[in-house]
Amino acid sequence: MTREFVAEFLGTALLLAVVVGSGIMGESLAGGNQAVALLANSLATGSALVVLILVFAPISGAHLNPVVTLSAAARGKLTWSKVAPCLLAQVLGAFVGVAVAHVMFGEPAFTASSHIRSGPGQLVSEAVATFGLVLTILAVERSRPAAVPYAVALFIVSAYWFTASTSFANPAVTLARGATATFAGIRPVDVPGFVVAQVVGAAGAVATFAWLWSPERAPGADRRTVAGQGGLVDVADEA
Amino acid sequence: MTREFVAEFLGTALLLAVVVGSGIMGESLAGGNQAVALLANSLATGSALVVLILVFAPISGAHLNPVVTLSAAARGKLTWSKVAPCLLAQVLGAFVGVAVAHVMFGEPAFTASSHIRSGPGQLVSEAVATFGLVLTILAVERSRPAAVPYAVALFIVSAYWFTASTSFANPAVTLARGATATFAGIRPVDVPGFVVAQVVGAAGAVATFAWLWSPERAPGADRRTVAGQGGLVDVADEA
Amino acid sequence: MTREFVAEFLGTALLLAVVVGSGIMGESLAGGNQAVALLANSLATGSALVVLILVFAPISGAHLNPVVTLSAAARGKLTWSKVAPCLLAQVLGAFVGVAVAHVMFGEPAFTASSHIRSGPGQLVSEAVATFGLVLTILAVERSRPAAVPYAVALFIVSAYWFTASTSFANPAVTLARGATATFAGIRPVDVPGFVVAQVVGAAGAVATFAWLWSPERAPGADRRTVAGQGGLVDVADEA
């Protein structure tokens, strides 16, 4: 359990260092063009996500996200006793990652964001983003597990752009981004709404997945999967 | 069939949410630089296409596009009775996706586009784009099926830039983009021309594929393919 | 041979349509920022290269480039009688591709470029770019053949930026780009120098490859390769 805790802590810390650090760098260099800053921020985040999942998945599954951990527990893939330490590691890691980014860029460890992110459009955005993220993980884990790192990263790159909230889609990330008065920040008062919307979206994804991929409804869904090496290997997963 | 209908509906809805949403976001942040907006739009669309095909292909083939469904039926890979519900799901999904994007960005559900996209250059562009898209799907599905999600996405990223129309290449997408007065919109009166050009391009691709990959002309074309797991697996498909 | 001719023709035509078309689009939208235009141009070209190689490699090897065809012949991998028709298909395809791009964007079929690309820096650039391209193809084809489409595309994306000439690295492409008075053009008088530099670079790559990967010098180089399916499959080629 210590190893899993450390992996989730370290992975989430590096994720936040990337999200916050690349936001600071992008904004400081982009000369006021916010789209160029967000291109940098989304490219850096997506690139890092592939790597972090490749590195930490063999140890802890590389959830790096409380709603992913909760979805796994809800589906019986993770014992509930592991959930609390996992979430704790993710939240602690997230705040440490923000502090690391701030130190690299010569800022105080934590600063309160005043970036307003409220209103129905933002909440719908977070629900849609988290629905898409969790559905992606569940579906690709089932049919092409080795493609999960790429699928997760590409979904987030896309969601940075197609949602009005730039897709936080992660309660630990949301909490910690309340503590940075930079490009990636969110006003602390807007955090609870984001988290609720994320949980709603994740629950919708778990339900949709259960319906669409249920054994009685999709008897052929397993035909591309070969049971081997503990179920982790999929013979069609080769691109 | 219900599952396939839902998969095509949901996949096309998410695709349109990405196309329209990232267009709105890109344009609103790019400070008037349309190339930066299109970089964001193409990056988001390509990233999402990989994910949507990975997620929905095991259920419905993830056509998300009427001309892809029609091409499959014309080649005898899909029974004709499934075509109509498939197209219906795609068109309904496309409009719902536009509405979702609009809600996220605080717009009315539908707005009529006044974005002029007419003239011979536009029509040739749509024919070329759809020719390339359908040929890509048919050829890569045959020689390296697991690479299809990546090939489709990369083709579209490229076609957003090399065609004068930014490559709609999809009648359901074209119809629904008539209902958004944003970056991705198209004047409703220009829609029929686009759809005709797309059908022409797709037909050309089916004919070209049939000629170039016909068994008598390409007796060795199958030498890299291993029949296994229902023909879905290709041993050379490993990069 | 007809099939191979058509594949090389069609592939090179599409390649030039992408190179020239995305150059026109990028420049027209970028508001004078040439780096943004080149980002679009390089992204579109790289994306298309993956797809074109995936699509046409099973038929003709997808050389799409005279120096690649010549390198293959020099190494005894292609009979010399096939070289001339191959080069003809590539050159014809390249000019047709330029015309297709021009038609899509409402330009005359061909226009003479006045884009000056001369001087020693440009020639060294073309030699370095072609050296890198051919070495990449030879080395990756040997150790991880399924990764070739990705390796070629990524090399070209990189070379668009790190060489002073934006890396033509292809005599057919160079000739045809003399016929476009747009972003991607080259003054016809500068074409011969480019072609000579490209041949020099390719010859250097063939020699370097022969030395570094010679059986007596690299007895273990084959240990990762499994002879199967006509030598096209490499068991380590799985990322």
Added chain:
Amino acid sequence: MTREFVAEFLGTALLLAVVVGSGIMGESLAGGNQAVALLANSLATGSALVVLILVFAPISGAHLNPVVTLSAAARGKLTWSKVAPCLLAQVLGAFVGVAVAHVMFGEPAFTASSHIRSGPGQLVSEAVATFGLVLTILAVERSRPAAVPYAVALFIVSAYWFTASTSFANPAVTLARGATATFAGIRPVDVPGFVVAQVVGAAGAVATFAWLWSPERAPGADRRTVAGQGGLVDVADEA
């Protein structure tokens, strides 16, 4: 040993030609927008890294980086007698690469940089970047060796943006970048601090890896790996 020396020399030379060349090109075209220049620089570097590792890994492991070579030696994967020639090849290659870039862009072979990169934020950045890079290599080499070229490249793309130093993470690269008065340069007086920070980061990564992936702590970590073809093949490595 000659082959390995030449591979490390050539690979590092090409890497520096890319880093410095794309920096010059990006800055000269970006019209003063430093973020656009860094987008080009990071895209070119990441693309090239995939290719260079694919090309040279079968010969020398494609370290291209003294701290990677030292980490391998410290872990007993490389005999210490090979370390000095390896480092020499990397450093020589790095300087030659800078000169090649300069020649392509019509600059003198070497020029002293006056780009100030000092202060604690820069040093922490280099330690974090090198920690992440080395941990990525060690972890992915163990669980999915065929994904290493992609993981390394994506990590560096990300680190160009999320660290305040734009992530040199390589002592040979750092030394040679002291010899270019262009976008990618570093004031020679700032080089030693960077190198020390890089060694500290790499040592931290080796220690973290040893702890997290130790056999007694991670008895199941090998369950996804199949010993075959000299331990280079991983059955789960298929995306």
